[in-house]
Amino acid sequence: MVRSLPLWAKVFAGVLAIFVTAYMLVPLLVVAGASIGESRFLTFPPTGFTLDWYVDALTSDTYLEPFRLSLIVGVTVAVLAAIVGTAAALALTRFPIPGAGAIQAFLMSPLTIPTIILAIGALSVASLTIGAPNVGVLILVHTVIAIPYVMRTVTGVMTRADRFTEEAARTLGAGTWNRYRLVVLPVARPGIAAGAFFAFNISFDDAVIALFLRTPQLETLPIAIYGQLEFSTSPTVAAVSTLMVLLTVVLMIALERIIGLGRLFV
Template sequence: MVHAIPRWARIGGTALLVLVTVYMFAPLLVVVGAAFNTTRFLAFPPEGWTFDWFAKVLSDDTWISPFLTSIQVALITALVAAAIGTMTALAVTRHRFPGSAFIQSLAMSPLIIPSIIFAIGMLQFSSSYLGGPSQTILTIAHIVITIPYVLRTVMGVIARSDRFTEEAARVMGASWWRRYWHILLPMCRPGIVAGAFLAFIVSFDDAVIALFVRTPTLETLPMAIYSKLEFSADPAVAAVSTLSMALTAIAIIVIEKVVGLGKAFS
């Protein structure tokens, strides 16, 4: 017999949810508030309100160049990780072959390797065999660490997909290519998009690997923010962070409306 949830449990659960939400969003609100400060130093609450720091960020190559670099690396990372992760997910779920479990474990292994250890390894490997760090090396490193996100989201969608539709197409004479292109891949689309989005965010926000795999002419946005905070922090840092959060929120809303990210995580 199912009993109703006690009132004290509902109240306690609601209070806990509110506390967790406040704990998560309070630092973001502080950053947003500091971005509108009229003083030349990071401070909260703001002494006044101005949009000058946003205008400075949008017109200063100190921020624009690292932003474009981060966007370029993140886009390539998302596309390549989505392709490799999707193919790997289809291979290990739709085909049973010797070593499939090992391949899946190998593809997921970057999740359990500390980022700093991976970054040091990439630095040593690239310096010894690939001519030293570069934007290409940074992109490859990001692809490696983001493949597991695509793999998990696509595998989750495949596990909930209707295999009878694919079987019906096979019985009707559809070739393997048509079954994959017209049936299986459309079924996997929410997982592919969700995984690619996660790969983009992880790559765009990465600072640990970029700290090691960098050159004097290669600087990503997180590294630019880190440098400013280390030497001369001003509200421009908060303005950049606020714009990044806004772009991420807009991207989530657009993708949710177009594809439906909830289908990949439900």
């Protein structure tokens, strides 16, 4: 019989949870607060109230062009990582592939390699082959570091999936394409959607790789923010950062409404 936790353990766990939550949320609240103050410099607590910095962020080409580039790269990376990661996860979890452990370790290796090393390597290869980095190189490198996240989420879903469902479809005469289209992929959909979400976020928020691959025509939103912080402390930077956080929250809520994130952890 499992004994209940003592009171002191419950209190300690509650205090620890509050501390961790505050540690994660307070910096976000500080940035959000600095974005609504009337001061022309980043200050907290804010003095007065204005949304002018948000208007500036949403109308200035300094941020709009990098946002468009980050959005295009992020969506492309999410699609590519979802395709490759899903295919790899299905193959490794459903078929007895020789050397499956080595293949999985290779595909997951970007998680263990420091991002700055990947960025330096990508810059070196691009410089030696095509002369200068471009959008394609940035998408490729972001896809490489995003594939492991899709593999993890899809593998987690497929490991718990009932394989007899696919066997029943095969028994009823469903061909390979129909089995995957009507059975396997719908079962894997929560993992695919969650993995694509993580892939988009990783690409959209990346600064290290984008910094090394930066050119005058290739500047993502995080690099634009860092560039503005080098020369000014305008609250517009805080407004842009707050909008990035809100975008992530909206995407998480949409993902929860569509597929239910809780399905990945039960």
